[in-house]
Amino acid sequence: MARALTGIREGLQMSDPQWSALKDLLHRRRVRLMPFQVAQQTGLPEKVARALMLRLHLKKPGSLYLNVYHACGEVPVAVIPFGESFTDEECPECEEAVEPDELTYEIALHLDEPLEIE
Numbered sequence: 001m002a003r004a005l006t007g008i009r010e011g012l013q014m015s016d017p018q019w020s021a022l023k024d025l026l027h028r029r030r031v032r033l034m035p036f037q038v039a040q041q042t043g044l045p046e047k048v049a050r051a052l053m054l055r056l057h058l059k060k061p062g063s064l065y066l067n068v069y070h071a072c073g074e075v076p077v078a079v080i081p082f083g084e085s086f087t088d089e090e091c092p093e094c095e096e097a098v099e100p101d102e103l104t105y106e107i108a109l110h111l112d113e114p115l116e117i118e
């Protein structure tokens with residue numbers, strides 16, 4: 001088992017039950033989590049959930065991805081490692097030329113193994 005990640009909670013407004021719920025959530029295998037799901041399952045505000053996910057990424061790079069959405073639909077048209085950019089000139093779904101202002105992004109945490117935090 002990998003070492004627990006420390007300093008995850010530092011400086012964030014979080015109750016003990018919310019912290020416990022977060023630990024349980026990250027302890028599941030093969031899960032893909034978006035900020036709204038972390039918020040739903042822990043009771044944390046979505047912006048705190050998002051800050052936590054970015055912090056996890058800084059402590060353990062490689063598990064954070066970016067879902068890319070095009071104006072043509074609500075399903076991600078691409079999922080790319082966080083830190084990379086979407087460079088397609090054409091949308092993989094609708095095959096229209098992509099304008100930067102038609103794209104939106106959300107982070108997603110992909111856990112292949114349980115993540116220990118303390």
Ligand SMILES: [Zn+2]
Pocket residue numbers: 070071072073077091092093094095096
């Ligand atoms: Zn499209």
